[in-house]
Every structure is written in structure tokens, then in C-alpha cells.
Amino acid sequence: MANIVVVFHSGYGHTQRVAQFVAEGAGASLLAIDADGELPEGGWEQLAAADAIVMGAPTYMAGPSWQFKKFADASSKVWFSRGWQDKLFAGFTNSASLNGDKGTTLAYLQTLASQHGGLWISLGQLPANSKAATRNHPNNLGGSVGLLVQSPSDASVTEIPQGDLDTARLFGERVAAIATRFGG
Numbered sequence: 001m002a003n004i005v006v007v008f009h010s011g012y013g014h015t016q017r018v019a020q021f022v023a024e025g026a027g028a029s030l031l032a033i034d035a036d037g038e039l040p041e042g043g044w045e046q047l048a049a050a051d052a053i054v055m056g057a058p059t060y061m062a063g064p065s066w067q068f069k070k071f072a073d074a075s076s077k078v079w080f081s082r083g084w085q086d087k088l089f090a091g092f093t094n095s096a097s098l099n100g101d102k103g104t105t106l107a108y109l110q111t112l113a114s115q116h117g118g119l120w121i122s123l124g125q126l127p128a129n130s131k132a133a134t135r136n137h138p139n140n141l142g143g144s145v146g147l148l149v150q151s152p153s154d155a156s157v158t159e160i161p162q163g164d165l166d167t168a169r170l171f172g173e174r175v176a177a178i179a180t181r182f183g184g
């Protein structure tokens with residue numbers, strides 16, 4: 001079975017719930033970036049051993065949270081030694097608005113993976129964008145580069161639209177299937 005790590009930051013718990021669904025689908029371990037932008041002890045070693053790294057962050061002001069960015073900046077040490085070269089990568093973001101400029105966060109995550117010499121796994125799901133489509137349908141937000149999730153601004157962590165959570169689980173399954181194909 002492939003060794004997949006979901007590394008994420010979540011300020012208020014919503015992105016953490018999404019990370020749990022991705023991890024469930026992928027059979028992955030969760031690695032949380034804390035409120036100071038730090039990994040727990042052994043976190044960097046866990047990432048070094050991973051076949052695939054799924055990166056997740058909430059969208060704050062049109063980009064990843066500063067805690068995620070601190071993690072990304074700290075990964076420059078790994079970048080320099082090409083430690084993540086040819087690993088599989090994927091990414092997700094969550095924000096309050098339907099759009100909310102999530103695209104810039106995903107583009108950032110994809111670019112970060114590319115700086116590390118990684119291979120990017122896209123979402124791989126058709127959008128549910130017909131008149132009949134609802135927020136209960138997978139990929140109702142129409143992502144392609146990665147997973148998009150909306151947590152309405154007044155929603156508790158248990159009120160994230162089910163279709164987005166289903167999208168997250170399916171995305172995790174895709175990452176696992178591809179990692180296995182790559183020999184993970």
C-alpha cells in the first residue's frame with residue numbers, strides 16, 4: 001500500500017475536516033501544521049518517506065494561510081537537496097465563498113509541488129454543473145487542478161456541503177490509485 005501523507009493547516013477546523021475525508025479515501029496519514037506554522041516532531045521525516053504528499057490549506061485573503069506558507073518556506077531546505085524530487089503531489093483548499101479566489105491557492109500549491117520537482121495529480125472528476133446539480137453532488141464547484149471545498153461563513157465544521165466532502169473522499173481514492181500505479 002502506498003505511503004500517502006496529507007499535510008494541512010486549518011485555523012478553525014473546517015479544512016481539517018476536509019483533510020480527514022481526503023485521508024480516509026486515500027488511506028493516508030494526517031500531518032497538521034500547527035497555529036505557529038510548525039510541524040510536529042518527526043513531521044519532516046514523515047514527508048520524506050511519503051510516496052505522495054497531499055497539501056491542504058484554507059484560502060485566506062486569496063492565498064494559503066500564513067501558517068501553510070511558513071511550512072512552504074521551511075521546505076526550501078528540502079528543495080535545495082531535491083528531497084521531494086519525483087514524488088507525487090496533490091492539493092486542496094477550502095474557503096467561505098463559492099469561488100472566494102480558491103483558484104489562486106490551488107495554483108500556488110501546484111507551483112510549490114513543481115518547485116520541488118513533483119508530479120501533480122489533478123482532481124480527475126467531471127463537474128456537476130447542470131441545472132439539476134446541487135451542493136450534494138460531487139464536484140459541484142467544478143474543480144480540475146485540485147479539490148475545492150466551500151464552508152459557508154456561518155457553517156460549523158459539521159455543516160460542510162456533503163457533495164464537497166464526497167469529492168474529497170473520491171479525490172483521496174484517486175491519489176491512492178495513482179500512487180499504487182506508480183509502485184508506491
Ligand SMILES: Cc1cc2nc3c(=O)[nH]c(=O)nc-3n(C[C@H](O)[C@H](O)[C@H](O)COP(=O)(O)O)c2cc1C
Pocket residue numbers: 009010011012013014015016058059060061062063094095096097098099100101151153
Ligand atoms: C483571515 C481570513 C481570510 C479569509 N479570506 C477568505 C477569502 O479570500 N476567500 C474566501 O472565500 N474565504 C475567506 N475566508 C474564510 C475561510 O476561508 C473559511 O472560513 C474557511 O472555512 C476557514 O477554514 P479553517 O476553519 O480550516 O481555518 C477567510 C477567513 C479568514 C480568517
